Amino acid sequence: MISNIVLATDGSDHAQHALDVGIDMAAKYGARLTLVHVLTHDHPPEEMKRMVEVEHMADAAPVHNSEQGGISMKLGRALRIGYQEDRDGRAIVALGEKILKAATRKASEAGVKDIETEIHSGDYANCIIDVANKLDADMIVMGRRGLSNLKGFVTGSVSHKVSQRAGCSVLTVK
Numbered sequence: 001m002i003s004n005i006v007l008a009t010d011g012s013d014h015a016q017h018a019l020d021v022g023i024d025m026a027a028k029y030g031a032r033l034t035l036v037h038v039l040t041h042d043h044p045p046e047e048m049k050r051m052v053e054v055e056h057m058a059d060a061a062p063v064h065n066s067e068q069g070g071i072s073m074k075l076g077r078a079l080r081i082g083y084q085e086d087r088d089g090r091a092i093v094a095l096g097e098k099i100l101k102a103a104t105r106k107a108s109e110a111g112v113k114d115i116e117t118e119i120h121s122g123d124y125a126n127c128i129i130d131v132a133n134k135l136d137a138d139m140i141v142m143g144r145r146g147l148s149n150l151k152g153f154v155t156g157s158v159s160h161k162v163s164q165r166a167g168c169s170v171l172t173v174k
């Protein structure tokens with residue numbers, strides 16, 4: 001019944017908790033796990049950007065379609081044009097790839113066999129929903145809050161919008 005899970009991650013602690021749940025479910029059900037990251041164009045977390053730059057990942061960011069170890073990294077042409085120009089943009093792409101690589105490694109080590117990754121650029125919630133629709137996902141797993149984690153709100157705007165508009169079940173992990 002659950003054979004196709006989409007896991008949305010912004011790299012936050014909340015998304016890490018969601019990842020743990022998504023991995024657990026995928027391992028138990030033998031489901032495909034698709035890890036989705038939407039580039040954090042509006043408010044890239046400064047400390048994370050610096051981390052990427054320190055590691056010289058920004059310059060080394062592989063901004064192309066690649067097939068590595070059976071894991072497909074899908075980066076669209078629009079994304080390349082939009083982000084290749086500026087240094088911050090490259091850091092954001094590198095950061096996204098870093099988040100997905102770490103999540104892929106974790107899922108793989110936990111025994112999930114079928115792992116895919118997708119990086120997109122655009123409205124966060126719409127991109128997550130589009131991926132789920134495209135893949136005919138059974139469930140989206142995501143954090144209830146994310147990177148902003150503003151006090152006073154129980155639910156983040158992305159998890160709220162996805163919960164409201166997705167065509168499949170949505171599990172928001174606390």
Ligand SMILES: Nc1ncnc2c1ncn2[C@@H]1O[C@H](COP(=O)(O)OP(=O)(O)OP(=O)(O)O)[C@@H](O)[C@H]1O
Pocket residue numbers: 008009010012014015018036037038039040124128141142143144145146147148149150155156157158159160
């Ligand atoms: N850029 C993103 N790419 C992939 N998943 C995301 C992205 N942003 C948020 N998410 C998913 O949505 C969850 C909730 O994050 P959300 O952005 O809604 O909360 P927030 O950052 O605390 O608040 P807000 O962004 O509304 O100020 C995250 O844990 C993650 O699973």
Ligand SMILES: [Mg+2]
Pocket residue numbers: 010146147148156158
């Ligand atoms: Mg957010």
